[in-house]
Amino acid sequence: MASYLRAQATEFLRALRLHRETGGGSPARADTRGGAASGAEGAVDAVRALRRSARRISGSLHTFRPLLDPAWSEEMRPELAWLSGTLGLEHACEARLRRLLLALQRLSGSGSTVFPAPSVNSTAVAGAARSADSGPPVQAGPERGNLTVGAAKAGALLERQLTLARTRAHSTALQALGSARFHAVADRVAVLASEVPLTPAAATTDLRPLAAAAEERLTNAIATLPLLTAGHPYNAEALIHGLSPDPSPHPQDGPWHQVRLLLRLHRYAREVLHGDADRVDVRLLAAGQALNRHRDASEAAAAAAQAARTPRIAPATAYALGVLHADQRLEVEAARFAFQQSWLKQPVSAP
């Protein structure tokens, strides 16, 4: 376990160095175009690697808590959670926008040329500054209520709103990476890379019961999911509160998000025990992907509903956002079905 933590800490420091080398620290990155693209890509990779090891360190601190110095561990975990949350937001906004624009394109018919291809990376902050619902340069027919124009306008509205959110998330991430708080985390990780603060009893403690407990938390949480319903296709569960007065109308998503986190902790615990990430359990991988898709679709559906609350939008725009919202809630339902299928495919292999 100590060697796993040391390895993850080393990965963290390597990613941090890579991030500095690729100019990721420059606040001009949001306006980066063309020439600096490879540098920007490197910075994106570096941030991803930073989050990856931060999650793994944090997860191990949680699962193998009894083996680690409690004071150190308790102080470290919230800092790692803050870091990976802050660094993940920009990517999440970008992925959400891409998902929604692709869905709009699919809904407009694959052969349609009216709706422009997703252009997440080429959209600058300028786009976000346009006034609400001014719409893209689309050749609209003279007839009222043209629903395709609605799709294009909905896409433009989402692009403005999510690009703005992404730009803000990017600034926040840059500020975080330059903050004293971050440097304190990085210093602690640097210490971790050479010396893991274990308890005296750690050397003689068996890791397997702790890993088994993580797995049990996962299986217990899965047991509370409505898997029987999820296994019946087209059960219409995910959309059932789509027009509910509740401001957060999908509390049903919560337990699935929770299982997603527990599945990740289980996977990391397996990595600690088996030493190599190569020995990937296909079933766990498929289940995890289904839950990622569930989370992404759930948040994309919420973003579409949120955009529909923008004042003064055209009815055709609102209609397209309604179709889009329902489409993403359907994706939520499909992801649950996929999880049910992959999870019940074969019994849990012993760790």
Place this chain on the structure above:
Amino acid sequence: MASYLRAQATEFLRALRLHRETGGGSPARADTRGGAASGAEGAVDAVRALRRSARRISGSLHTFRPLLDPAWSEEMRPELAWLSGTLGLEHACEARLRRLLLALQRLSGSGSTVFPAPSVNSTAVAGAARSADSGPPVQAGPERGNLTVGAAKAGALLERQLTLARTRAHSTALQALGSARFHAVADRVAVLASEVPLTPAAATTDLRPLAAAAEERLTNAIATLPLLTAGHPYNAEALIHGLSPDPSPHPQDGPWHQVRLLLRLHRYAREVLHGDADRVDVRLLAAGQALNRHRDASEAAAAAAQAARTPRIAPATAYALGVLHADQRLEVEAARFAFQQSWLKQPVSAP
């Protein structure tokens, strides 16, 4: 076959008599309330029975064409199609409205009291005369873009539009039943009840090859359906052109509607051969129900999209109609899945 036609013709005449006795001919029916309800119900049953036998007579004329006097048969079929089409429209509008209001209620959350229960039968023509999108008496919060108010308004809009359509369909049906054209059909059916105009060769002709040909037309049409795709749940096929610029964006529905008609002809041909409707093939029944659901959801989705084109509706109303449209397209997809499942469940039993 002749006895089957005679029996159906007798049913037709009985339904016609019932319709006259229950006051179905009175043009006041659309305003009928309370006391006259049982009479109105009887009239509805009578119209359903009229359509039922008209469809069966027409179907038999088609499948067993070579056995019947061609001139008589060619003249009779379009008249029966006109009749059952005209008589079916009112029921279709009513069922469509009920389906859409129930869907809106489901989408608003089952425990919601904001959205009123479907009230198809209690809504009079007066409702249709209200101005577009004036909305129902719902206690709306002061905040803009309240999506639940959107659901209630969408429901009210659909109720007005479909009630108006239903009222028109009712008038048209009444006019049809009082027309010279209808009396000519009824006279022909009366003749059919006693004497079926067979060809000289009919007495020695085997019915089975003709019934087998009807079945073959069905299986050939089913072979062209994308059943492999339909068998994969959540394939997102049915919604794919939901925001397409095409004015009739779902040509993909056509082949399924065609199979629905061919399945019905096959079922009627089996009735002719086996003499009793009791010997129902469960598989055919389930497949037919799936295709009825497919047709109903397809038309309901189109009605929601059509309502969204109403000028000057609120964005929240349009949003709710978009969600509703997508929900019904999902029903279309679910119906295809159900058809695929029921059809492939067991091999075709020999007639």
